[in-house]
């Protein structure tokens with residue numbers, strides 16, 4: 319058996335810290351039933367990121383389907399800042415106490431991945447960023463990881479099951495194994511060209527057996543116009559100066575009339591490598607940096623009991639709304655029952671926490687991931703790292 323909880327077990331509240339279950343038992347025994355509102359906030363972000371992107375909300379809706387709770391939330395893909403409420407959940411406390419663990423787990427990880435993907439995409443600009451990191455993580459959660467990566471701005475995902483979930487074609491090149499088994503880079507590339515349907519771009523992996531620049535020229539000569547790109551996945555041990563290798567490969571290809579053959583880079587790529595290699599790169603396969611992204615440390619705290627503002631020390635009590643002026647970008651948090659209307663710039667504030675679930679039923683239409691990604695890319699243009 320795989321060491322994972324089933325969907326049913328998660329929905330039954332089995333993936334919970336035991337102290338929630340004990341709290342539920344105590345309240346039941348003491349016949350205490352109190353309606354509470356709780357708020358999800360991150361007080362700071364990893365590595366002092368200035369902003370983060372919310373993800374995982376679609377699964378939150380699934381977690382609370384048919385449960386007696388109400389949820390107001392930002393939409394997935396919304397940029398947010400430290401100390402801003404991103405989601406409010408309310409109901410009788412015992413009816414949802416055990417879901418704190420999975421609720422936070424769903425959004426902390428997905429938001430961390432989406433944020434990291436967006437940071438990589440911001441630096442890469444027009445260059446493609448493809449999610450390559452499924453192999454670093456438990457396979458059961460690959461679709462979640464790659465959806466969050468795509469939502470955050472990745473141009474594609476490598477895993478078939480993830481691509482199915484988001485309604486995209488999986489993107490891939492060829493593994494070292496194919497070249498080793500065929501015994502030669504050109505032979506392997508020609509076999510790929512012969513067998514794999516025409517619609518799939520021909521990207522030859524050129525760092526398996528010989529020097530990258532000679533291999534690049536060999537495959538370019540063999541495939542001619544059909545060669546879309548060459549991929550370099552040179553391990554760190556042989557890498558030397560990666561940018562220098564790219565410059566050599568580019569030079570040799572250009573001199574021989576293969577200016578259109580693009581360079582696809584992978585292997586240990588993170589923000590710094592993207593920044594450094596971008597003069598020569600066309601696309602990046604980003605693995606661990608995205609799939610194992612630092613999580614956003616959200617916390618969930620009671621902010622209201624029986625309709626009265628009440629919370630622990632170090633927090634602001636009361637149910638809140640986060641307002642944003644679409645015109646100038648100004649943001650302000652108020653109590654939820656206060657309405658901010660006009661911004662000083664003349665724009666009209668909009669509330670970012672919107673009704674999502676009422677008594678366990680979805681009350682809004684969830685946007686498609688392609689639409690969410692498009693908005694993220696638009697916002698990303700204005701965002702600074």
Ligand SMILES: [Zn+2]
Pocket residue numbers: 643644645646647648661662663664665
């Ligand atoms: Zn304004």
